[in-house]
Amino acid sequence: MKPIAHIHTDLPQKFGIPRNSFLAPHLKGSIVFEPEFALDAAVAGLESFSHLWLIWQFENGTPGGTAKDIATDSATANKAGTNDNWSPTVRPPRLGGTERVGVFATRSPFRPNPIGLTCVKIDGIEHSEAGPIIHVLGADLRDGTPILDIKPYIPFADCHEDASGGWIEDAPWQELEVEFPKELQQRVEPEKLPGLVEVLRQDPRRAGSKHEPERIYHLAYAGYDVAFTVDGMCLTLIEIS
Numbered sequence: 001m002k003p004i005a006h007i008h009t010d011l012p013q014k015f016g017i018p019r020n021s022f023l024a025p026h027l028k029g030s031i032v033f034e035p036e037f038a039l040d041a042a043v044a045g046l047e048s049f050s051h052l053w054l055i056w057q058f059e060n061g062t063p064g065g066t067a068k069d070i071a072t073d074s075a076t077a078n079k080a081g082t083n084d085n086w087s088p089t090v091r092p093p094r095l096g097g098t099e100r101v102g103v104f105a106t107r108s109p110f111r112p113n114p115i116g117l118t119c120v121k122i123d124g125i126e127h128s129e130a131g132p133i134i135h136v137l138g139a140d141l142r143d144g145t146p147i148l149d150i151k152p153y154i155p156f157a158d159c160h161e162d163a164s165g166g167w168i169e170d171a172p173w174q175e176l177e178v179e180f181p182k183e184l185q186q187r188v189e190p191e192k193l194p195g196l197v198e199v200l201r202q203d204p205r206r207a208g209s210k211h212e213p214e215r216i217y218h219l220a221y222a223g224y225d226v227a228f229t230v231d232g233m234c235l236t237l238i239e240i241s
Helices: 166-170 190-201
Strands: 005-009 028-033 051-059 115-128 131-137 145-152 177-179 217-221 224-231 234-240
Touching (some): 177 190, 190 217, 190 224, 190 234
Antiparallel strands (some): 005 028, 028 131, 051 145, 115 131, 224 234
């Protein structure tokens, strides 16, 4: 298989990528086709749908990532990774990064085959001289992630009212409260602001990270360096440059 497109998002690094699509529903992305597939005819009729499935490729354990992005520790150094170095069990963030479940009962990037599946909302289809560009909302993908295929979301086939959420239903995710001073909000483009707040609410820190209220974290977002601290369930922005 080879990529048919790449997605451009406001998140150039692994840190901050939402752990599932639509956790940050205002997060913008643009799907740009490779020249071979940049054909208006190939997307004809797509505008009649509201949502898409994206089938995409993890690169070394993270969307659009490199080998250095794979986090390991002394207990998992021989388990974490993808393809030749995958683990049958993983530690989902929703379980605090301490409990293990089977990899096929999760959406962890550390899988035998580095393939991801994401549902996004269509925000418009642009027809440029270089070919069609699909603008989407809610993608949980890093900037530059390769797209292997695109399929329409079909409600009658894809939505199952009797579906259960498994172990996830017993582990609700708690969002952070975001303290965002108005003077810092004014430094961010208005259209980028909602997505940034949604990303921060999801707590970009690694699951199970220590309580370090004095530590300053940095998030790369839409060309900004966003500095913040976290104390308990409150995230406070302290600088944007």
